[in-house]
Amino acid sequence: MRKYILALLLLVSILISCGTKSSSSKKIRVGTMVNTVALPIAYALEKGMYSNEGIEIEILTFASGAPINEAFAAGEIDIAASGLASVFALAQGNAKWIGEVNTTGGMGIFVRQDSPIAKEVGKVAGYSNILGSAETVRGLQILGPLGTTAQFNAIGYAKKFGLGGNDIKMIHMDNGPAYQAFIAGEGDAIAASPPHSFQAREEGYVLAATFEDATDVVSMDGIYVGTKFLEERRDDVVKFIRATYKASEILSDYQTRYDFEKDWFERNGRVYDDKTLDNDINYKVYVTPAMMQEETYIFGDGMTGTAEFFYEDNKISEDTLPNVQKSYDVSVIKDALGIDVKVDQ
Template identity: 30%
Template sequence: MKKGIGVILVILFMFSLFAGGAAEKKSGDDLPVLRVAVMPFYISSQIGHIVDNKLDEAAGFKIQQVMFPTGAPMNEAIASDSYDVATIGGAFVFGVANFNAHVIASHINGTGGNEIWAKKNLAMANVKGFNPEFPDVLGSPKTVSGLKVAQNTGTTAQLAISNWLKVIGLEEPKVNIIHMDFAQSYQAFKAGSADVAALVSPYCFQTDETMVKVADLSQLGVQLYEEITVTDRSLNRKEIREILPKFLKVLFEVNDEMEANPQKKFAMVKKWYNDNGGSASDADIQAECNLKPFVTSKQAREMEIGKYERTYAEFMASQDKLDPKLIEKVVANSTDEFLKIALQ
């Protein structure tokens, strides 16, 4: 009898150990939170996939998405401590230079899907290759001067317009810049309130026969990457520093998976647009997937963090959009510390 009771006690003891261990395992609600600034565009689609499939929770943290319309308001929200990490385009340079954010990775080759369009009935539409070094670019100083140009200031749209004007030899004050967000720029251009507009994907895929493509970033000789940044305040929080390598590891695992499976990538991006009120057609989404490849783990290991960031900062400084004294700050605030841990 005593032997039987002893066996039962041992079993109960072992069960209690197992149960106790299970109780210590954190649920999704108990995991440390990483606030990620996202946009309802391609640039943030991987974040939606990570959350939908609880890949963040499997890695030991939980993502809280913070939605913004573009990168410019993301930068403005740094002061109010609205997020920890951002998926951001060309606006990153102002967040780093003016708000002390830090670049920790490049996650998308965003050169494609950044285009300038004009009304086809304009004289500039008939002038191609004014600058022989850029044979596919439309426009000349005479035909562009005085036109209304819509752009989302502080983003890749500004980069495109500034570089285009430089290529054709026209100073920016010679055109009428209209500052609007991406959706507003598209609508104003479509309605005829702007002669020229810088259109990012998916809007650059939604043009019609009354419009003509002026140039894209590739034709202007510009390379662009979408960035992952972290605010300075969050960078100095121990719990966030511990999450960052885990976050990047999951992000690049998703990038690898999607680049190896184009159909799955298309489905993921489409779901992101649908979940966030996007109006991109299947053709638009496919074009974006083709034009803007995700940076793979292999490519990320080969990239030198700070090199592209310097080039971009120098360009913005040359266009009087950034104080030249801040170029070195942009470089200094670009680090591969967390990426190296994530991809080891």
């Protein structure tokens, strides 16, 4: 009888332990790309910064922002670290934009040297560096992934000439295949992002417009999380943000970032030569707590511009547009870092 009671007590103890086990023990699935935006997360994971916070992270990589959004919608990831394609997830009203990771310089529209566009300068008032005209841009076949900064770039370029998204043809390909297809002679232009935009410059292709000139937006890659997940595991999300920004501060040191970026990219199938790596570091700057406290920093500013742009091009509806600004939640940064951040409203 005594053995039976002891066994019963042990069983009850185990059941209670299982029943009260914190959800913080569950792995957080983070969807991202083998790109600049992923590096602080990869660094924090490999250096034990998340485990020091008491959370477990799994990184899942995707080719671009569009499949990250799809994985988020399907419940396959909990947190996303992605680019401006995130705007479509935020517009659905069930996600929060809780962190901005890095600037996204270096993107642009490239054409071949013999393109008629390359010979036309000064057709857009106030934008002396934009090449082309309404006549040469109309009907342009531009390679790049749909639902990402590439499409935003392409449509913005067309709009500079009084055209719209329907006046050009966006041929959907992921960034790497798009660049390979372009240098093989397919399409008329490419909406390229680093490292392919750097490679395009090196190979002598002509920059028709930078992303910033085409869209009038200074964009940020960043982090979004499901609203329900944030409600249920807020403490863990705060810990995730704290460790990620600590990693961003560390990676703001040129040599530290250079060494880790080169190594992590190569281990994940992306090989950069020294010049491409240097360009990536100089163009894509990490957001740090110090940067977020600068007078000119406004959280969500670039995402708002992106949302308004896609609304005007009928890619985001009038009823979902307000969800984007409503998604900005700097309270997680406040809890994680103890700083106040200005928000675009």
